[in-house]
Amino acid sequence: MINLKKILVMFLFSISFIIFSTIGNAHAATDDSTSLIPKMSSDNSPSGKAIGIYDWSKPYLAFDGVPHYYIDGAFHAWGTSSTTGWIGYEFNEPKVLNKYVLYYGESQSSNPGLLSTVPNSWTFEGSNDGENWIELDKVSNFTSWKNGENAFEIDSRASYTHFRINVTKNNGSVSNQVNLTIHELELWGYDAADKPNPEPKPDPEPMPDQNRAILVITLVNGVQKEYDLSREEVNSFISWYDSTNGEKSYSINRTNKNKGPFKTRKDYFVHDKILMYEVSEY
Structure with missing residues (x-):
């Protein structure tokens, strides 16, 4: 005799598996954000360009893949003697960002006051010519730095070739040789050509007769x-x-x-x- 109850249970299990598999795949398909900057060995290598002001260490050290200020006998962070300043990255092709990540790395440096040199207030900006900048994010009085990753989301989905963090206030250091540092900066997003298509907008209603x-x-x-x-x-x-x-x-x-x-x-x-x-x- 055919066990109808057993067949029904197996059928429901199969339907549930198909539904949850579909949901999982759909979610994975939308998660296409990746870290866009390669591990830089100079301001222009291997690709793109690290940009910014500096009087102590070059901008590329904030993109060298090492999330520390000083470790294993070498400096691995961007720094300046000023309490304000900016660094960024210039891509060869337009990019769309959905977040940027600032790393704070406790180091082997003899300077114990590294938290006083990290940014406190800043704007994150995009540009297509390196001169006219658009504000994409603004942070004020940020003091809750974590050792490791500190991520900040970007709402704008406009594409730009240049991105920078423009620090308007550090975390208190004023008299050190280096008063502002960024240990590591990552930019996450995707190529502008791969930008997800927005929902189509309905056709505008015809304008009334203006006469x-x-x-x-x-x-x-x-x-x-x-x-x-x-x-x-x-x-x-x-x-x-x-x-x-x-x-x-x-x-x-x-x-x-x-x-x-x-x-x-x-x-x-x-x-x-x-x-x-x-x-x-x-």
Whole structure:
């Protein structure tokens, strides 16, 4: 005899496996962000260019793959004697970032006050010419540095060739030989050509005729009449009103509001019965 209960359980298990497998694959497909900067051995090698101001160590040391200030007898961080400054990276092709990562690495340096030299306040910026910069992120009074990775998300999905961190305040050091340091900086994202397609925007609604206006006529008894007219029709009414006295009437065709089998329907106005009128162009 066929065990229907067993068959039903196996069927439900198979459906559940297919559903969860599909969800997992869909999630993995969207997680395409990668670290974009290669391990730099100089400001221009192996590719791209490390950029920034320096008077103590070159910018590429913030991209050399070593998240420490000083270790194994060598310096591995960008630093300057100033309390402010900036460094960044220039790509050969436009990139889209979704986060940047600053590393703080406890080191073997004789200087125990490294936390006083890390950034405290800064803007993270993008540019396509290295001169005009767009703010992508802003951080103020950041003091909760962790040993290792400190990640900051970027909401903008615009593409740029240049990115930089522009430090406006360090964490307190003022009298050391080096007062501002960045141990390691990573930029995460993807090539602009691989940028995920945004959801299509609906077609904009057609713009109304720019030569039309709403004419509202208020009668002396308080009744208001409203008409959607061409600018030419409105001008004709205004010309009649400004040049007419007495009881001579003026007709306005309201064909667009016809109800019934009529070729035309018109409202007739007597000049003396009009209290005021209003014109609203659109």
